[in-house]
Amino acid sequence: MFEPAIALRRDTVLVVDDTPETLHLLTDTLDQAGFTVLIATDGETALELVDQVTPDLVLMDARMPGISGFETCKRLKRDKLLSDLPVIFMTGLSETEHVVEGLACGGVDYVVKPIVLDELLARIRVHLGNARLAYETRAALDASGRFLLATDRAGRVLWCTPKARQLLAAPAPASSAVATPGVAATLPATVIEQLLRMRRGEHQAPARCLVDIGGRRLECSFLSPLGPDELLFRLAEIANTDSDQAILQRASALTSREAEVLLWISRGKPNRDIGEILNISPRTVNKHLEQIFVKLGVENRAAAAAAAVRTLTG
Numbered sequence: 001m002f003e004p005a006i007a008l009r010r011d012t013v014l015v016v017d018d019t020p021e022t023l024h025l026l027t028d029t030l031d032q033a034g035f036t037v038l039i040a041t042d043g044e045t046a047l048e049l050v051d052q053v054t055p056d057l058v059l060m061d062a063r064m065p066g067i068s069g070f071e072t073c074k075r076l077k078r079d080k081l082l083s084d085l086p087v088i089f090m091t092g093l094s095e096t097e098h099v100v101e102g103l104a105c106g107g108v109d110y111v112v113k114p115i116v117l118d119e120l121l122a123r124i125r126v127h128l129g130n131a132r133l134a135y136e137t138r139a140a141l142d143a144s145g146r147f148l149l150a151t152d153r154a155g156r157v158l159w160c161t162p163k164a165r166q167l168l169a170a171p172a173p174a175s176s177a178v179a180t181p182g183v184a185a186t187l188p189a190t191v192i193e194q195l196l197r198m199r200r201g202e203h204q205a206p207a208r209c210l211v212d213i214g215g216r217r218l219e220c221s222f223l224s225p226l227g228p229d230e231l232l233f234r235l236a237e238i239a240n241t242d243s244d245q246a247i248l249q250r251a252s253a254l255t256s257r258e259a260e261v262l263l264w265i266s267r268g269k270p271n272r273d274i275g276e277i278l279n280i281s282p283r284t285v286n287k288h289l290e291q292i293f294v295k296l297g298v299e300n301r302a303a304a305a306a307a308a309v310r311t312l313t314g
Helices: 020-032 045-050 070-079 095-103 117-144 162-168 189-199 244-252 258-268 271-278 282-296 301-313
Strands: 011-015 036-040 055-062 087-091 109-112 148-151 157-161 209-215 216-227 232-235
Touching: 011 020, 011 045, 011 162, 020 036, 020 117, 020 162, 036 045, 045 070, 045 301, 055 070, 055 117, 070 095, 087 095, 087 117, 095 109, 109 117, 109 189, 162 232, 189 209, 189 216, 189 232, 232 271, 244 258, 244 282, 244 301, 258 282, 258 301, 271 282, 282 301
Parallel strands: 011 036, 011 055, 055 087, 087 109
Antiparallel strands: 148 157, 148 232, 209 216, 216 232
């Protein structure tokens, strides 16, 4: 007996245009090409629709009654969850200033009417592929538990993985434009400048430095540029060596590194996370654990964690 075929997911395209002829043409073309089509005849309706259903791509007329397509795109992009939604503008305006305006407000492409349908379909497929690749890359980073974030050159956070969000979580002033909800609005500009100078080789130190955010001391490492104004960083929280770590080190005759590992074990961190925090491999963490078990006279990490908690709270 054959298993029933699993239907492939159809990409959803939202068409925003106030011209019935254009809507009819694009709806038929996209449907025949295998897309699910949503339509809106003005910007306000488009915004309301996107609140209910998130499309995979938007085809947007630049000139419409009410708010323009450019303004509609700007409002869409204010929602962090829609920042990567590809918007292709359709318009009879072909002057350079209009093209620049469309790209500046968040559009990924610009097609001039009358529309060449084969060319439009090709552009749609390219931008859907790019958006899908970007989404899958970020999803992989999120799933890996990495402490990664990206900022612009002014230090404003553009995106971050859940682990980095936890480290950056800090209340922001009411007037701040926070790029990611629940996350500090910026990395200090002085930190960005220092790390970029290090990367250019102006200092003989690695491109990393310490920064205090939300009451936590973090090590910030510059990894690479992702674009003209997008920089990738890794974060690691620095343990408080003057308190808990020092107590554990003295109480059990541990080395400084062993005390750091034991402290994070007591806080429920797995080897992989401890390796990220301390910038060592999970295998090295395990080697330290073997020595910790011997010094504490225990057989497993649960017993070691319990012993550490007793030491810190006793």
